[in-house]
Amino acid sequence: MGYPRKLTRRFRAFDNFAISFTIINIIAGIFSSFGFGMAAGGPRILIFGWIGVSIMVLFVGASMGEIASAYPTSGALYFSAGKLAKRHRGAWSWYTGWLNFVGQVGGTAATGYAAATFIQAFIAMQWTDYEVTAQRTVGITAVILLLQALANTYTVQLIALLNRISVWWLFIGMVVIVICLTVIPDHHQSVSFVTHFENNTGFSNGIYGAMLGLLVTSWTFTGFDGSFHMSEETVQATVNAPKGIMRSIAYSAGIGLILMLALVYAIRDYAAEASSAAPPVQILIDALGMGTAKLLLLIVIGAMLFCGLANMTSNTRQIFAFSRDGAMPGSRWWHSVSPRTRTPVKAVWLAAACSIILVLPGWWSHTAFTAIVSVNVVGLFLAYGVPIFLRLRLGDEFESGPWNLGRYGKVVGTVAVTWIVLSSVLFMLPQVSPITTTSFNYAPIALGVVLLIATVWWFATARKRFQGPVSYGRPDEVAAMDLI
Incomplete structure (x- = not known):
């Protein structure tokens, strides 16, 4: 790919799969957004929306996997955009990188915010006089992000080990939760309950409310x-990286559907549970009792913390690679690697700081979580869509890697890009009515600010010096510079 190697190649096939599977994290994704789905479409959208969106995400993942096989680098999306563009390579690469950056930061921030919310729910269950506040949620989120940054500061072997543990935590945790929700309650909803529809978004148009409910599944399936x-840290990356993408999506889709069904059928008092501070927690309490609910909530919190850790790892690698090509302010800082741990330590702390900034509106906004989620979904999926679109424009000129879709590549890519455009527009729209200063979806502002800065910077100076991914020389010259 034209780079001297700085990062150690210690990730095996399972490790590569584990990081995407952990970031997708069905337990964290479903539990954190289930309450929003109860208001925006109800069981009908929670179940059938999960199935439909999962299929669309598989199309996106397959197209991304084909590109990952051809360009297996830490730069990933922005690198491949620069290589696939016929003209204006620097611009395509520049905007893809910035979309990827803001989406990654949104994912890290949203996962930390969700974990903080559920930690407070657990504390309130344990000590009834504890008062849950938005300010405390922001404070706990900041502590979580700082601890995850510390973990990412150490060796890649530690992160790989934690990701392996997280996979089993998710599998075993999901089995425990589903069995408890299936066996313990003395009452379940009827089979036809999956068709039950609710629209409590405040918007009179039921179709619009239902479409907003798709955010539940879309938020879960980010970060693959x-x-x-x-x-660059995976052995046989041209095959193992695309396999990691596809396996993480497919396994998450199947297992997540089972968990979603278990939660939906365990609902008892729909109105009371949907209006509670943490609807899935109230479902657990009503169906299983306080003691069991506390135990399962610890599983959920652990899954969210693992998810946030993996999110930050992916985020820092994107920052490292983008800075390596001089595309971020202070690039020489962010692409430096610790000589002791061989990890991009400064990039880790930049990711943590940016995530903390993004959660600050949660101090006063009660729609902060869904806004951060929208930043994550829209930023990432637009970054996913750009290289897929450019691959479609290349047509038969695209030089595929060993893992490819063959003659189906164009069809799969077209479906992927169409879904990305439609979903991105949807999730930038208002999500709650009436629209006030505390309920406003500030995702368009957050994305707009980042893109405005990127645009001003591009036309001011960057377009003269940034021409896309940097090449350090021929393969033999790069090998001579190899640092490991």
Whole structure:
């Protein structure tokens, strides 16, 4: 790919799969957004929306996997955009990188915010006089992000080990939760309950409310580009990276559907549970009792913390690679690697700081979580869509890697790009009515600010010096510079 190697190649096939599977994290994704789905479409959208969106995400993942096989680098999306563009390579690469950056930061921030919310729910269950506040949620989120940054500061072997543990935590945790929700309650909803529809978004148009409910599944299925970003640290990356992407999506889709069904059928008092501070927690309490609910909530919190850790790992690799090509302010800082741990330590702390900034509106906004989620979904999926679109424009000129879609590549890519455009527009729209200063979806502002800065910077100076991914020389010259 034209780079001297700085990162150690210690990720095996399972490790590469594990990071995307952990970032997708069905337990964290479903539990953190289930309450929003109860208001925006109800069981009908939670179940059938999960199935439909999962299929669309598989199309996106397959197209991304084909590109990952051809360009297995930490730069991932922005690198491949620069290589696939016929003209204006620097611009395509520049904007893809910035979209990827803001989406990654949104994912890290949203996962930390969700974990903080559920930690407070657990504390309130344990000590009834504890008062849950937005300010405390922001404070706990900041502590979580700082601890995850510390973990990412150490060796890649530690992160790989924690990701392996997280996979089993998710599998075993999901089995325990599903069995408890299936066996313990003395009452379940009827089979036809999956068709029950609710629209409590405040909007009179039921179709619009239902479409907003798709955010539940879309938010869960973000971050599978983690396998792509870890390519430079993965053995046989041209095959293992795309396999990691596809396996993480497919396994998450199947297992997540089972968990979603278990939660939906365990609902008892729909109105009371949907209006509670943490709807899935209230479902656990009503169906299983306080003691069992506390135990399962610890599993959920652990899954969220693992998810945030993997999110930050992927985020830092994107920052490292983008800075390596001089595309971020202070690039020489962010692409430096610790000589002791061989990890991009400064990039880790930049990721943590940016995530903390993004959660600050949660101090006063009660729609902060869904806004951060929208930043994550829209930023990432637009970054996913750009190289897929450019690959479609190349047509037969695209030089595929050993893992490819063959003659189906164009069809799969077209479906992927169409879904990305439609979903991105949807999730930038208002999500709650009436629209006030505290309920406003500030995702368009957050994305707009980043893109405005990127645009001003591009036309001011960057277009003169940034021409896309840098090449350090021929393969033999790069090998002579190899640092490991």
